[in-house]
Structure formats: C-alpha cells, structure tokens
Amino acid sequence: MAGERYFVGLDVGGTTMKCAVVNDHGHPLSAPAVMDTHPERGQDAGLETMCETIRRAVAAANLTLDDVTAIGVATPGLMDIKAGLILDPPNLKPWKNVPVRDHIKGVFKKPTAYQNDANAAAYGEFWVGAAQEAKSMVLFTLGTGVGGGIIINDVIIEGEHSHGGELGHLRIDTPDRGRICGCGARGCLEAYASATNVVRRAREDMAAYRGTTKMRQYYTANDDVFTARVIFDLAMGGDELAIRVVDDTAYYLALGASALISTVDPDMIVFGGGMVGAGERFRSLIDGHVKRLGLTYPTKSVKITFASLGSDAGFIGAAGCARLLVQQAKPA
Amino acid sequence: MAGERYFVGLDVGGTTMKCAVVNDHGHPLSAPAVMDTHPERGQDAGLETMCETIRRAVAAANLTLDDVTAIGVATPGLMDIKAGLILDPPNLKPWKNVPVRDHIKGVFKKPTAYQNDANAAAYGEFWVGAAQEAKSMVLFTLGTGVGGGIIINDVIIEGEHSHGGELGHLRIDTPDRGRICGCGARGCLEAYASATNVVRRAREDMAAYRGTTKMRQYYTANDDVFTARVIFDLAMGGDELAIRVVDDTAYYLALGASALISTVDPDMIVFGGGMVGAGERFRSLIDGHVKRLGLTYPTKSVKITFASLGSDAGFIGAAGCARLLVQQAKPA
Numbered sequence: 001m002a003g004e005r006y007f008v009g010l011d012v013g014g015t016t017m018k019c020a021v022v023n024d025h026g027h028p029l030s031a032p033a034v035m036d037t038h039p040e041r042g043q044d045a046g047l048e049t050m051c052e053t054i055r056r057a058v059a060a061a062n063l064t065l066d067d068v069t070a071i072g073v074a075t076p077g078l079m080d081i082k083a084g085l086i087l088d089p090p091n092l093k094p095w096k097n098v099p100v101r102d103h104i105k106g107v108f109k110k111p112t113a114y115q116n117d118a119n120a121a122a123y124g125e126f127w128v129g130a131a132q133e134a135k136s137m138v139l140f141t142l143g144t145g146v147g148g149g150i151i152i153n154d155v156i157i158e159g160e161h162s163h164g165g166e167l168g169h170l171r172i173d174t175p176d177r178g179r180i181c182g183c184g185a186r187g188c189l190e191a192y193a194s195a196t197n198v199v200r201r202a203r204e205d206m207a208a209y210r211g212t213t214k215m216r217q218y219y220t221a222n223d224d225v226f227t228a229r230v231i232f233d234l235a236m237g238g239d240e241l242a243i244r245v246v247d248d249t250a251y252y253l254a255l256g257a258s259a260l261i262s263t264v265d266p267d268m269i270v271f272g273g274g275m276v277g278a279g280e281r282f283r284s285l286i287d288g289h290v291k292r293l294g295l296t297y298p299t300k301s302v303k304i305t306f307a308s309l310g311s312d313a314g315f316i317g318a319a320g321c322a323r324l325l326v327q328q329a330k331p332a
Numbered sequence: 333m334a335g336e337r338y339f340v341g342l343d344v345g346g347t348t349m350k351c352a353v354v355n356d357h358g359h360p361l362s363a364p365a366v367m368d369t370h371p372e373r374g375q376d377a378g379l380e381t382m383c384e385t386i387r388r389a390v391a392a393a394n395l396t397l398d399d400v401t402a403i404g405v406a407t408p409g410l411m412d413i414k415a416g417l418i419l420d421p422p423n424l425k426p427w428k429n430v431p432v433r434d435h436i437k438g439v440f441k442k443p444t445a446y447q448n449d450a451n452a453a454a455y456g457e458f459w460v461g462a463a464q465e466a467k468s469m470v471l472f473t474l475g476t477g478v479g480g481g482i483i484i485n486d487v488i489i490e491g492e493h494s495h496g497g498e499l500g501h502l503r504i505d506t507p508d509r510g511r512i513c514g515c516g517a518r519g520c521l522e523a524y525a526s527a528t529n530v531v532r533r534a535r536e537d538m539a540a541y542r543g544t545t546k547m548r549q550y551y552t553a554n555d556d557v558f559t560a561r562v563i564f565d566l567a568m569g570g571d572e573l574a575i576r577v578v579d580d581t582a583y584y585l586a587l588g589a590s591a592l593i594s595t596v597d598p599d600m601i602v603f604g605g606g607m608v609g610a611g612e613r614f615r616s617l618i619d620g621h622v623k624r625l626g627l628t629y630p631t632k633s634v635k636i637t638f639a640s641l642g643s644d645a646g647f648i649g650a651a652g653c654a655r656l657l658v659q660q661a662k663p664a
Contacts, residue, residue, distance in 0.1 A: 261495070264482075301493050
C-alpha cells in the first residue's frame with residue numbers, strides 16, 4: 001500500500017450529506033457515511049455535521065486521518081467557489097456566507113478543495129464514470145431541478161461568478177413564449193425537463209388529450225404519487241400520451257445539448273439523475289433529436305450517454321477535486 | 333533588445349491574408365502585410381501566398397527569420413485544429429484538406445500554432461484588447477456571419493471537433509418557429525444578427541410598417557447599398573423603424589450572451605465587427621437586454637464591451653497563439 005493516496009469526498013445536499021474515502025483510482029473504500037443535513041439547525045451545526053460525516057467515512061474505510069492526502073467538499077449553490085464560501089443557497093436555508101473550505105481545512109489540517117455539487121458530479125463521471133474515456137464532457141443532471149457541469153481536459157468550468165454549467169437555466173424557448181421557470185425567467189430548460197416539470201407538462205397534456213390514456217387513470221387514482229418515474233414507466237408500457245411526454249422531454253434535453261455543442265463542442269454529453277432509469281430507449285430518443293438539432297459537423301461525432309455513478313457521483317467527484325488540487329499544486 | 337521575443341501572426345481570410353510580427357506585449361511592429369488570398373487559384377498557390385505574406389511581414393518589421401520565436405496561423409473553418417488542417421471551408425473553395433501547420437512549420441522551421449480565425453481574434457482581444465483585464469471572455473464577431481470565441485484563463489475553447497465557440501449557430505428561437513439560417517437550421521443567432529440578416533429583417537419590417545421612415549426612402553433610392561451600417565446610421569439619426577431594427581438586434585445578441593452566461597459564466601462578453609461602429613448607444617442597448625435576460629447572479633457582474641483591436645485582432649491573436657504554444661512547451 002506504500003504510496004497509495006486516499007481522498008475524502010463529501011457531498012452536502014439539502015437533506016443529507018454523503019461522504020466516503022476514495023482511492024487514487026476513484027474507487028470508494030466503503031459505502032458512504034450518510035448524515036442528515038438539518039439546515040434548519042443553523043450553519044454551525046451544519047459545519048459540525050460535515051466534520052462528523054468526514055470522521056465516520058474515514059473510520060468506515062478503516063483508515064485514520066493520517067492516511068488522507070486531501071479533502072474535497074461539494075455543496076449546492078449559491079456559492080463562491082474561489083473563496084470557498086456557501087453564500088445563500090435556497091435548499092440550505094437559513095445558512096448564509098458559510099466559510100466551508102476554511103473550516104474543514106482548519107479542523108483537519110489537510111488541503112481542501114471546494115466545488116459546486118453538480119460540477120463535482122460531472123467531474124466524478126469524467127474521472128471514473130460514463131465519461132472516463134472522454135477528453136471533454138457536459139453533464140445534465142435531471143432531478144427536482146436541472147443542474148449541469150462542464151469539464152474540458154481535466155478543467156472544471158466553474159465560471160467567473162461560480163455559475164459555470166448552470167444548464168438548467170439555458171433558454172430553450174423565447175422569453176416571451178417560454179414556460180415560466182422557478183427562477184422567474186421564461187424558457188429555461190429546467191421549466192421543461194426537471195422531474196417536477198415533466199409531471200406538470202404531463203398534467204397539461206392530459207387536460208388537452210381526448211383519447212384514453214393510462215396516465216389519466218393512474219393520476220385519478222394516485223394523484224399524490226404521480227411522478228416523472230410513473231410517466232416514464234407508462235411510456236415503457238406503450239401508453240401513447242406518456243410516450244409523447246417522454247419524447248417531448250428528450251426533445252427539450254436535446255435542445256439544451258445542441259446549445260452546448262455550438263459553444264463547448266464536447267466529446268461526450270452525459271445525462272444523469274432519476275430519468276436515466278428509463279434506459280436505452282430514452283437515451284436513443286435524446287440522441288435522435290440531438291442528431292437533428294445540433295450543428296452538423298460536431299454532432300456527427302458527439303457521444304450521448306447516461307451517467308454511470310448514480311448518486312455516488314457527487315462524493316466521488318468531490319474526492320476527485322481534492323486529487324486535482326494536489327496534482328495542480330505539484331510542480332509539473 | 334536582448335531577450336525580446338517576436339511572434340509572427342498570420343490571419344487568412346476568404347479575400348485577403350494579413351500578417352505582422354508582434355512583440356511579447358502584443359504590439360505589431362509594423363502595419364500588416366496584406367496579400368489577396370485568391371482561393372480559386374488552388375491550395376498550393378494559397379500555401380505559397382501564406383509563406384510570402386509571412387516573409388513580407390518579417391521584412392516590414394526590419395527583422396530576419398532568425399529573430400522570430402514562433403509563428404501562428406489563423407484560418408476560417410471547417411478545420412481540424414489539432415491536426416493543423418484546413419478541411420473544407422465554404423469561403424476558401426476549392427481548398428480541401430490543406431496541411432497548413434505542417435507546411436508553414438516545414439518552410440520556416442519554427443514552432444507553428446494553428447487556430448480558428450474567430451478564436452484567434454478572441455484571443456487577441458483577451459491578450460491585449462478589450463478583455464485584457466478579464467480572466468475569461470466570450471467574443472461575438474458580427475460580420476457577414478456571426479462568429480465567436482471563448483477564452484477561459486488563457487485556454488481557448490477549441491472544442492473536441494474544432495467547433496468550440498461556434499456562436500453564430502447558437503439557437504435563440506425554436507427549431508419550428510425560428511428564422512432559417514444559412515446552415516439550414518432554424519433559430520440560429522446568425523439568422524438574426526449577422527449584417528446580412530439585419531438588412532433582411534429591416535426589409536421585412538419596412539414591408540409591414542405603416543408609418544413614414546427614412547429607411548424606406550433610403551432603400552428606394554439606394555437599394556444596392558442598403559447595408560446594416562446605413563440602418564445603424566439612420567437609427568442614430570432618430571428614425572423610429574431603424575431604431576426598432578437596431579434594438580431588436582441588441583435583443584437577439586443579448587439572448588446569445590445570456591446562453592453563454594448560463595454555460596461559461598465569463599468575466600466579460602465582447603462584441604466585435606462592423607456593428608461596433610454604432611457605439612455606446614448600441615452597447616448599452618445590448619447591456620440592458622442582457623441584464624433583463626441573463627441569470628441574475630452572474631449577470632450582475634458580467635461586463636459587456638466592444639472589441640478594441642478591429643480587424644487586427646486576428647493576426648495579433650494568431651501571434652498570441654504562437655506565444656502560448658512556446659509558453660506551454662516550457663516546463664512550468
């Protein structure tokens with residue numbers, strides 16, 4: 001084991017924190033330590049929970065802190081990545097201006113990397129996941145919202161104001177006609193393709209649909225559990241209206257992807273999050289729309305894939321950011 | 333002069349080639365040497381003209397080739413930047429698969445950088461032009477078409493298939509309703525904001541406009557010289573319809589800019605090309621629309637400026653790429 005390096009990756013979410021020790025090849029040494037975030041208990045409690053989750057992960061790996069080379073922490077935005085600060089994230093209320101990086105660095109006395117959670121997930125997929133063969137990649141993460149990350153040759157596009165890869169707010173329809181997004185603007189990708197908005201569009205489509213559809217039967221009986229997952233399952237089962245909702249979702253995602261082809265022109269575009277469960281049929285729907293909508297020359301070669309690390313991408317990517325930090329600090 | 337390094341920058345266009353020797357601080361040592369490209373004479377003649385333009389530039393700088401550290405060449409696409417090849421560019425017909433970089437390198441025995449012309453112009457503005465204080469920048473170049481370039485911390489986003497920063501083909505309206513672009517797709521920024529399409533929109537607006545407008549008088553008398561420049565001049569003079577056309581142009585450009593804010597989140601967005609002549613009023617129109625349309629947090633701080641190097645940006649940027657090549661080859 002001489003020379004093997006270990007990196008701690010901590011992924012802080014609005015509900016839980018996940019943390020594991022990851023080796024130099026991106027493999028977690030144990031199942032992640034998981035603790036509830038309880039943002040409502042305040043940021044000092046939050047910082048202490050982060051430290052405790054890290055300690056539990058190190059213990060779960062049968063290591064001590066002396067074995068750890070560096071630590072990586074990922075949190076949701078708003079944040080100031082360069083300053084290592086959580087600013088004012090909507091799903092960590094009432095936290096404000098929390099000096100995450102300096103706190104963790106001070107407690108553990110280790111080089112500490114700090115990154116946006118979606119960027120970290122993208123880096124995880126780039127390092128050891130779906131995009132490990134790619135030289136550059138874009139990740140769209142589909143969940144309650146739509147997040148994103150852009151990696152080019154081992155560089156994470158953080159943005160000058162920590163908003164690089166905010167792909168949920170890429171506009172895919174015009175500001176006068178587009179659907180209204182949670183951010184207040186019209187036409188954002190998130191207003192079409194987040195799980196929440198897939199459900200919303202399905203309801204609207206049902207209201208306008210004259211035919212019979214299992215979606216309507218399901219919705220009437222189970223309106224409290226009418227989720228994007230249910231819609232994708234009904235589509236898999238052949239329901240015509242559900243198929244249309246799913247195909248529209250693929251179309252909207254392809255519009256987002258084609259904007260990234262004309263700007264970043266990546267090697268690979270990866271989709272992650274719950275909808276990935278819909279499998280190859282959904283991937284090939286997105287791929288087909290991308291081929292039709294993207295700029296011809298680069299679109300011929302771009303690869304459209306699904307993420308492979310699931311919800312581990314965040315902490316693996318955070319550990320990868322810690323590793324990057326140490327590599328970049330080394331003289332070339 | 334001991335230790336001063338000199339870089340040759342050559343910008344190959346469909347009509348002319350421009351070349352100058354540039355010092356380590358980005359200052360050209362003379363007015364550029366200019367020669368006609370004559371693509372119709374074939375690619376061997378084209379390569380020889382490139383070499384001759386380089387020789388003339390070195391002579392104009394009162395230097396010899398021994399004084400030159402490296403050479404940078406910029407050409408329009410389609411191209412393979414990594415391979416140093418012109419592929420099949422529409423405005424260099426009938427050239428095909430021209431090994432530009434290896435040819436220049438072979439003739440002059442100097443390290444030779446190769447770059448897309450719009451990327452080179454962006455790097456020129458980043459190095460010593462409008463964005464020299466910026467850490468990251470996006471350039472939109474407005475001409476017959478709309479080109480672009482993205483620079484992040486001295487790295488040019490070339491794209492995996494040499495299509496990074498193809499900002500003219502960023503979609504700002506949907507594929508079913510948008511204006512038709514020269515590339516065949518609907519909704520590309522270029523279909524709205526290139527000089528050609530500004531004129532086209534002005535004609536359409538005139539046809540639908542019931543009021544009196546100097547634009548119509550001008551067009552009737554001078555339909556062969558009804559250019560974007562004329563429309564911008566009439567807007568400056570207060571013509572209501574011309575003002576609307578110009579404001580719409582600013583709106584479309586701001587839609588393009590806001591897509592870059594959500595993906596790259598740059599420090600600065602720079603607009604270059606002929607329309608820059610319209611001055612501060614046009615810049616502030618774009619800025620106003622960006623503030624309204626961009627993602628709130630990063631948009632508060634992003635700077636919207638006009639390019640400052642004019643048509644010298646290409647060869648200065650090409651020389652800058654040569655300088656980058658030499659820096660990157662050095663051990664850190």
